Amino acid sequence: MPDALPPTDLADRLRRGERRALAQAITLVESTRADHRALADDLLASLLPDTGNAVRLGITGVPGVGKSTFIEAFGLHLIAQGLKVAVLAIDPTSQRTGGSILGDKTRMELLSRDPRAFIRPSPAGGTLGGVARRTREAMLLVEAAGFDVVIVETVGVGQSETAVADMVDLFLLLLPPAGGDELQGIKKGIVELADMIVVNKADGELATAARHAEAEYRHALSLLRPINPLWRVPVLSCSALTGRGIDAVWDQISDYRHLLGADGSGDIVRRRAEQARAWMWSEIEESLIDAFKAEPAVRGELPGLERATATAAITPGAAAKRLLALFRRG
Numbered sequence: 001m002p003d004a005l006p007p008t009d010l011a012d013r014l015r016r017g018e019r020r021a022l023a024q025a026i027t028l029v030e031s032t033r034a035d036h037r038a039l040a041d042d043l044l045a046s047l048l049p050d051t052g053n054a055v056r057l058g059i060t061g062v063p064g065v066g067k068s069t070f071i072e073a074f075g076l077h078l079i080a081q082g083l084k085v086a087v088l089a090i091d092p093t094s095q096r097t098g099g100s101i102l103g104d105k106t107r108m109e110l111l112s113r114d115p116r117a118f119i120r121p122s123p124a125g126g127t128l129g130g131v132a133r134r135t136r137e138a139m140l141l142v143e144a145a146g147f148d149v150v151i152v153e154t155v156g157v158g159q160s161e162t163a164v165a166d167m168v169d170l171f172l173l174l175l176p177p178a179g180g181d182e183l184q185g186i187k188k189g190i191v192e193l194a195d196m197i198v199v200n201k202a203d204g205e206l207a208t209a210a211r212h213a214e215a216e217y218r219h220a221l222s223l224l225r226p227i228n229p230l231w232r233v234p235v236l237s238c239s240a241l242t243g244r245g246i247d248a249v250w251d252q253i254s255d256y257r258h259l260l261g262a263d264g265s266g267d268i269v270r271r272r273a274e275q276a277r278a279w280m281w282s283e284i285e286e287s288l289i290d291a292f293k294a295e296p297a298v299r300g301e302l303p304g305l306e307r308a309t310a311t312a313a314i315t316p317g318a319a320a321k322r323l324l325a326l327f328r329r330g
Contacts, residue, residue, distance in 0.1 A: 007043040014145050015050060019118065022145045026120055029137040044137060050144040052272070054086075055257065058164040060154040060190070061174030066200045067153055068107035070174055070240040075111045077246045078149055086118045086142035087111070088135055089153040118142060133286065136167050136279055166278045169268055170195045170256055172249075175217065177201050177210035177237075192224055195256065196234055198249055203239035210237045228267065230259055297326040 010028075013021035029040040061067050068089075075085040087108070111117045120138065139150050154164050165171045173194040191197075197217050202210030218235040226232060234252050238245030260267040292298055305319040 007039055011043055011046045017146050025141045026138045029134045047144040051140045054143045054147055055149045056168040058152045058168035058171045065174050065176050066240050067174055070200055071153055072108040072111040073240040073243055073246050075117055079114055079116045083148040084116045085149045086147040087151045088138050089121045090155055165193045166275050170253055172196045174198050174200050177206045177213045199237040200240055202237040203242050292327050295327050295330045297330050298323050
């Protein structure tokens, strides 16, 4: 990333759909350098009028359910309908090394080669929700670049994974063709947030199991209070491997957006407004933590207090109060 990158030039190139400009812009917003952050803020401000026209989808699921295979089949189907598709794939970050796999372009080989698709893997970086901190900003950038559908693929199912629901129009939960004990292992909070459930791998010997899973998940949903009284969460099955059922998934998404007012008159507008407020507070919280850790007095005392807390020499509450006092004095 160049040290001095004029935001206006980059914005113009991005609006024209230049892929290199889009990649540079995402790299810029992901940077933690203060000068890059200032440039990123200027860039996003100039592009904001060009955003908001895409379908925003979040896709999550247990490891091994076939998220990447599903997204590739789904993306290719959308491209065949004349749409441009962007995939923001969040890779898990190693807690030991800080490195990430970043292998989604390898797993989505056909989709990555299509000029109407854009795949950007980003490390989760330890952010709650399995979503990179700057995923929201990357979403705005791909919208400004003219993509019709933005898919955010999260790292897997977990209670903190629900953060993805705060940035998309529709939250899709991908599940394997199994039920019973496996169903009990799915976090209730994830199921409650889902706007759609899709059972993948409904082919071959698993076709019957997928039908049974559909029925079990549908029954489980009937016991939960719906998020939106206008929308009954559908449970579908598909085979990402063969493509069967992929069209029905897109049809349901289209019905959902039409029902909730994709024309700017209904719940999607309100949902995005609430998400924008939540985004603001998330930025405040994360910026405060960054400033707290960067304060010299806190930075000097933090390692010792962490050790003292770990050995029960001081309570976590007392350690926190001491650090906060140092922060306020700074």
